[in-house]
Amino acid sequence: MSRVTGDPVLSEKTARQSTETGFLADGGQLGAMMSACDWSDSPLGHPRDWSQALKATVGMLLAAQAQIVLFWGPDFVALYNDAYAPGIGANHPRALGRPAIENWGELWDDLEPLLSGVRRTRKTFAAKDRPFYVERHGYGETSYWDVSYSAVRDDDASVGGVLCIVSETTKRVLGETRLRASEARYRELTTTLEQRVAERTAERHLLATIVETTDGQIQALDLDYRWLAINTSCADTYQRIYGKRPQIGDSLHEFLADRPEHLAAATAIWSRALAGEAFTNIDEFGDPRFDRRVYEMKFEALRAPDGTRIGAFLTGVDVTDRLEEQARLAQAEEALRQAQKMEAMGQLTGGVAHDFNNLLTPIVGLLDLFQRKGIGGEREHRLIAGAALAAERAKTLVQRLLAFARRQPLQAIPVNIGLLVAEMGDLISSTTGPQIQVTVDTPEDLPAAMADPNQIEMAILNLSVNARDAMPDGGKLRISAKARTVGDSHNSELAPGTYVCISVADTGIGMDEFTLARAVEPFFSTKGVGRGTGLGLSMVHGLASQLGGALTIRSAVGAGTTVELWLPVSHAVAGAIDAVPQSKLRPQPVGTALLVDDEPLVRMSTAEMLGELGYSVVEAGSAEDALQRVREGLRPNLLVTDHLMPGMSGTDLGLALRNQYPEIQILVVSGYANNEGITPDLSRLTKPFRSDELAASLAGLAKAGR
The missing domain is CATH 3.30.450.20 (PAS domain)
Structure with a gap:
């Protein structure tokens, strides 16, 4: 370059x-x-x-x-x-x-x-x-x-x-291009002036028609608060909320003279616009005797052609329905977030409960062994009894976790809720104490509900204890049951239909909005450290959901609390509730028991129990290991297997062995306490368990085999 x-x-x-x-x-x-x-x-x-x-x-x-x-x-x-x-x-x-x-x-x-x-x-x-x-x-x-x-x-x-x-x-x-364009525009203006005037007149007529027919409210006031203009929609709005219509020339002061508070609110907002301020405002107007609505209003100054301010005008729209819909949407979003949170907590607690059951099984089994053999002196007996009691409390705590996670074992049958609640009256009275007046109200013609009676009794007892704690100075506790019909918009979000509603209402201290919003969260408690696990309401909530029902709570500070447990109505007749199996039952047959569990400590305690019951025990750490033992010639009379294990599940193992040996007895043990994946015709036992509970399950197997 x-x-x-x-x-x-x-x-x-x-x-x-x-x-x-x-x-x-x-x-x-x-x-x-x-x-x-x-x-x-x-x-x-x-x-x-x-x-x-x-x-x-x-x-x-x-x-x-x-x-x-x-x-x-x-x-x-x-x-x-x-x-x-x-x-x-x-x-x-x-x-x-x-x-x-x-x-x-x-x-x-x-x-x-x-x-x-x-x-x-x-x-x-x-x-x-x-x-x-x-x-x-x-x-x-x-x-x-x-x-x-x-x-x-x-x-x-x-x-x-x-x-x-x-x-x-x-x-x-x-320059020539601009000149030609200017000349063309000039020629257009001069040659089509009459047409443009006609079009302009039509435009003004069209604009006036739009203003008059629009759903929006349009009105203008002069500096003396007299109407200069008002469209039909706006006049209709005044008719709706005040029962009368303003006319052109009417005074706002005279129009609302019989309603001083409404006049003060209207003049306060119009005075800003008449002073020349342009703004948008959302406010509620109207006489409650007619209607009150919320309006979004845009105010602007009204000026003459020379720029002189001669008044103000507003364009408004009724936003009542929109705001209500936004509120409903916000409520639905909050409900969704709450449901997602509860689902996540349910998955977490279900997994924790499974692990706790595996940990508790050898502890419960060992303490049960010590008690049955009478190991140690009087002091050791008290310590072992205390440890066994603590283990039972831990077992109950895990059951509540499973209830919240909707993974507890339920035996849903048609239940006479009226009879069940009535028979609990004395127990509840003794539990709540003399300072609390207990009333039980159940009609005789109450339909049966699909429920697990033992779990329902525990739920009612939990709710009664909560009510007692909410009335430290005494009060009234009312427990009732009624048949209720649920429609499309019920706050429980239940499917429409007929339900049995168990109500537990107290006159206690009540809950504020924050407490009410978290009431069913696990481990949330207002009772203080050491006075509650925070699992009572969460357990009842999980139980109701697992049974196809719902839990609703109404409460206010100082006005008490009402908790309602909704259960689906059964179309079958309620029968008598089976008695709890006696703990001293022992299995009749003995022989070889194949014990399968991937947890060594669980396997050890269960093997000890089976040995005491007279079985020769062969242990396996997995389903594949158990099948290998059978291929090598083992012929067990009994299979006791964990359900969830790495690789093949215990249920699949049981079905595989039953296909080869139809006479084999099978007991599936589950620490997850749910029926998912377990064939209904296989007997099951929930971890943790004592020797007498294992014996009762095996006795049931033997009875079914005969």
Whole structure:
């Protein structure tokens, strides 16, 4: 690229060469610039080496007053004069002595064919107001030029370059374009004035029709609070909320004179708008005897054509339904978040309960063994009894966790809830104490409910104890049961139908909104450290959900609490509740027991119990290990297996062995305490268990086998 030295003093070398570059003399700024330029990297080389034709042409264009640029050689190297330089803007002076593509790149697809055509055909190309897209000032624009491109012969008569004599006409073209547009608009205005007046009149009529028929409220008041305008929708709104309609010219003060509080609220907000303030406000208006609604209102000043403020106007819309829907949506979203939280906590507690059951099984079994064998003296007996009691309490705690997680073992049968609640009256009275008056109310014709009677009794007892604790100074506790019909919008979110509702209501201290919102969360308690596990309500909530029902709570501080347990109605007749199996039952047959469990400690305690019951025990740590023992020749009379194990489950193991040996007795032991994946015809026992509970289960197997 050529470089301008900018040094006004010619070097000695330049002076010696001045005679060879005399054609640049009197060439203005561009001539001086060409003389001072370093041409070493230009495709043209130094001016002293140029052909005579090129020197003559450059000398001519430098002296000319017209805008001239010469594109020389196959690379179209640019040489131009002072008049042309402003037309290329920021491209000057870097364009001097450089191929045109480097500085006319944005229009090269347009310019190159023109230059090549002149160079090839030697015919002059001329055009008036020829548009060219250029980026000469750092941004793109369309410029217009009168152009004449002519071929210039070199010394050997070939075409050496293209001489472009141009004149920028951009300002004139754009001016003429604007003038033509202005004249066209003027002609349109003058020739279609009548039509435009008619259209404008129609527009005003259409606008008036829209204002009059829109559902939005539009009204305007003057500075004396008198109506200047009011549309039908707004007048209808006043009729709805106040029982009367304002007219044009009526005074707001007279309209609401019989309602001073409403007048004060209306004038307070209108006074801001009449003072010139523009704002949007959401507020509630209306006489409760008629209707009260919430409106979103946009106030603006009303001005005359000369700008004088003459009043104010508002455009309003009734947002009552929208706000109510937003509130319902927020409530639904909160309910969803609560449900997701409870589901996550249920999964967590279910898993914890499973692990606790596996931990408790060897503890309960060992303490049961110590008690049955009478190990130690009197002091040891008390310690073992205390430890056994603590283990039972831990077992109960795990059962409550499972109840909350909806994974407890339930035996849902048709239950006479009225009889069950009535028979619990004395127990509840003795539990709550003499300071609390207990009332039990159950009708005789109450339909049966599908429930587990033992779990329902525990739930009612839990709710009664909670009620007792909420009445430290005494009070009233009412336990009732009724048949209730649930519709589509019931707050329990139950499916529509008939349910048996067990209600436990107290006159205690009640709960605030925060406590009520967290009441069924596991481990949440307001009783203080050591006075409660926080699992009572959560257990009842999980029980109700597992049975296909629901739990609802109503409470207020100082107004007591009512807890309702909803149970689905049974279409079968309730029968007698089976008695709890006696703990001293022992299995009749003995033989070989195959014991399968992946927990060594559980396996150890269970093996000890089976041994005491007379079985020869073979242990296996997995279902695959147990099957291998059978393939090696083991023929067990009894299979006692854990359900959830790595690899094959205990249920699948039992079914596989039953297919080979139909007479084998099978007992599935589960620490998860749910029926998922366990075949209904397989007997099951829940961890943790004592020796007598294991014996009772095996005795049931033996009885079923006979």
